[in-house]
Each structure stands twice: as structure tokens, then as C-alpha cells.
Amino acid sequence: MVLKPRTGNQYSIRKGEWSAVVTELGASLRELKWQGEDIIVPFDPNKVIPCCNGWVLAPYPNRVTDGQYTFDGEDYQMPIDEFDRSASLHGYAYRYMWQLEDLGESHVMLSWRSPDLAGYPFDITVTATYALEEDGLNETFTVHNNDSVKAPWAFGIHPWLANGKRSVGADITPDNEPCRLTIPCDTHVTVDEHLLPTGEEPVSGIYDLRDNPTLEGRGFDDAWTDIVDRDADGGTSAVFTRPDGIRVTLTGDKTINSWQVCTGNEIGAKVRQPGVAVEPMTAYADAFRTGKDLVVLEPGDDYTTRVTFRADRV
Known part of the structure; x- marks a missing residue:
């Protein structure tokens, strides 16, 4: 018997200067290249x-x-994925x-x-389409x-934007620091020691990413909201510029209300990634509990979010 990869079938697509690979497991974007360079x-x-x-x-x-929430008068308990933080993490679809x-x-x-899960018994179908065009x-x-x-x-979504190097562990920090990042938000989400939200504050100091600063002295696993500078269609863009001159623009449509950034400084050396996670989200952490930016799907409803990756050289 020939075994397929443990992440399932690998779906390779290509157009022009772009190529990508999507896995059967979780519909995860495993690879994205432009002009032969890793973008993620x-x-x-x-x-x-x-x-x-x-x-x-x-x-x-x-x-x-705590993996706990109440919706429409019913209480639900989801599995705890992070025991040290007593939290459920990132849903079910990736599994x-x-x-x-x-x-x-x-x-x-x-x-x-979705299966009939005790923590999320709702019957939904999610469709993911990845389509390459000449521009991304x-x-x-x-x-x-x-x-x-x-x-x-x-x-x-949870892409790690590649910094252009292949270092591991603590050596990633000096590779990330010369990178520049724009997050067009006026508000930073404060968190407790478990990275769970405690409130919001106006951006200032290291948390003000509106003017494309470098990441020197900035280590994050944080969310931002109150998006500014939306385009004519309501879209929002984060811009990540590497020292090698590759600039990646990640754009979410009008459904995106928050951005999460993780530089990985506190992540264990074995799994730390040589780049920065830049995550467009319709809602930041604890939306199931707080209701902030939560979407309530009525029976038969559809809800669509669109995200694009673009790259150029500066």
C-alpha cells in the first residue's frame, strides 16, 4: 500500500510567477511562492x-x-487545547x-x-477556494x-509570512527585526497572562504599527482592531516588507475587523517559524463569549470572507 502524506493529498496550483500547495488536512496553505521565493x-x-x-x-x-460559551440560551463546552492558558484554540476545521x-x-x-460536536453541534459547511492569478x-x-x-x-487564517531567511529558534528574532509591518488599526487589544482579552486601548509606543515601523524591539502575540484606511470596497491591508526588498500585501475584505500578529518570540525553538504570523480575522479572541463582531448565521445563511496575497519588490 502506498501511503499518502500525513497531511493528506497535496494540491499544487500554478499561474505565471506564482505557485501554491494546499493540503487535504485542514485545507491548509502549505506553500506559496512568487518568483521562486517563499512568501509564507x-x-x-x-x-x-x-x-x-x-x-x-x-x-x-x-x-x-476555558472553552466555554453561551449561545442562544444554551451552554457549550469545547475541548481545551492550551492547558497552560485554559483555552480552546482556533476552532475545529484544521483537524x-x-x-x-x-x-x-x-x-x-x-x-x-462540521460533525455533530458536543462543543459545536451546529451543522455548517465551509468551502475554501484558492485561486492564483497573474498578480497573486x-x-x-x-x-x-x-x-x-x-x-x-x-x-x-494563519499564514506565517516568511522573512526571507531560514534561521531557527532565537536566531529568528534578529532576522525579523529589520522587517517592516503596517497594521492599519487605531486600537490594541490588551490581554492577561493567558493571552486572553481584558480590554482595548489606543495604539501607542510599540503597538502603533500604522506608519510601517521595523519590528526592532517589537515582540507580539497581539490583536488590533478599529481598522482605518479601508479601501473603496471596505477592504483592509497589512503590509510586510522584508530586508531583501520583497513586500507582501495581505488584504482582507470588509468582513475583516481585526488583525493578529505573532512574531513567535515566546514560542518554543522547535516549532518557531522564520517569519511573522499576520492573521486577518472577522473577530478577535473570545468572540464566542463576548459577542464582539460575532456573526450569527440564520438557517440557510451564507457568509463569505475574501483574502488576497500580493507581492512586489521595493
Whole structure:
């Protein structure tokens, strides 16, 4: 018997100067290259995905305190993924093999229907489409509520934007620091020792990323909200510029309300990634508990989020 990779089938797509690989496991974006350069940090298809690389974060991104929430008058308990923080992390979709719906030379579409889970019994189907164009990667994620009851929903993705180097562990910090990052937000989300939200504050000091600063002296696993400088269609863009002159623009549509950034400074050396995680989200952590920016899917509802990757040289 020939074994397929442990992350499932690998769906390779290509167009012009761009190429990408999406895995059957979690519909994760395993690889994205432009002009032969890694735009995201890739991972081994035969090993555990090291640090949420390329995950589709559904039906919620980030953390839920104690894995507990109340929705429409009912209480729910989800599994605790981070015992030291007593939190559930990044939903369920990354744990499952997704069904291939369509595959072409430059696009792939996969879907996942949620099982009847004790912590999330709602019947939803999520469709992920990755489509390469001459100017970059377009991602479209649509959730459909198959159920006869309302369902809670929040969403994000977890790309690690490559810094252009291949260092490991603590050596990643000096590689990240010359990189520049723009996050167009007026508000920083404060957290406790478990990285769970405690409030919001106006951006200042190291948390003001509106003017494209370097990451020198900036170590984050933080969220920002109150997005400014949206485009005419309501889109929002984070811009990551590497010392080698490659500039990556990650744009989320009008459904994106927050950005999460993780430089990985506190992550264990074995799984730390040579880059910076820049995560567009429809809602930041604990949305299932707080209701902030939570989407309530009515029976039969669809909800779509679109994200694009672009790259150029400066």
C-alpha cells in the first residue's frame, strides 16, 4: 500500500510567477511562492503542521476562555487545547481532512462539513477556494448554515509570512527585526497572562504599527482592531516588507475587523517559524463569549470572507 502524506493529498496550483500547495488536512496553505521565493513559511507534508501554519481558523479564530460559551440560551463546552492558558484554540476545521470539490491548473476548492460536536453541534459547511492569478493568490471562504437553528461564526487564517531567511529558534528574532509591518488599526487589544482579552486601548509606543515601523524591539502575540484606511470596497491591508526588498500585501475584505500578529518570540525553538504570523480575522479572541463582531448565521445563511496575497519588490 502506498501511503499518502500525513497531511493528506497535496494540491499544487500554478499561474505565471506564482505557485501554491494546499493540503487535504485542514485545507491548509502549505506553500506559496512568487518568483521562486517563499512568501509564507512552508512545512513538511509528512509532519505535524508546526505552528498553525496556513490553518483555516473556523468556526472561530484565536482563543475561547476555558472553552466555554453561551449561545442562544444554551451552554457549550469545547475541548481545551492550551492547558497552560485554559483555552480552546482556533476552532475545529484544521483537524479534519477536507473534501476536494474542484481542481484546476490554477485553482483548488475544498469543503468541510462540521460533525455533530458536543462543543459545536451546529451543522455548517465551509468551502475554501484558492485561486492564483497573474498578480497573486485570491482566497474565498464561504460558510453555509445547513441547520434549522442559528449558528455562531467567526473566522480567520494563519499564514506565517516568511522573512526571507531560514534561521531557527532565537536566531529568528534578529532576522525579523529589520522587517517592516503596517497594521492599519487605531486600537490594541490588551490581554492577561493567558493571552486572553481584558480590554482595548489606543495604539501607542510599540503597538502603533500604522506608519510601517521595523519590528526592532517589537515582540507580539497581539490583536488590533478599529481598522482605518479601508479601501473603496471596505477592504483592509497589512503590509510586510522584508530586508531583501520583497513586500507582501495581505488584504482582507470588509468582513475583516481585526488583525493578529505573532512574531513567535515566546514560542518554543522547535516549532518557531522564520517569519511573522499576520492573521486577518472577522473577530478577535473570545468572540464566542463576548459577542464582539460575532456573526450569527440564520438557517440557510451564507457568509463569505475574501483574502488576497500580493507581492512586489521595493
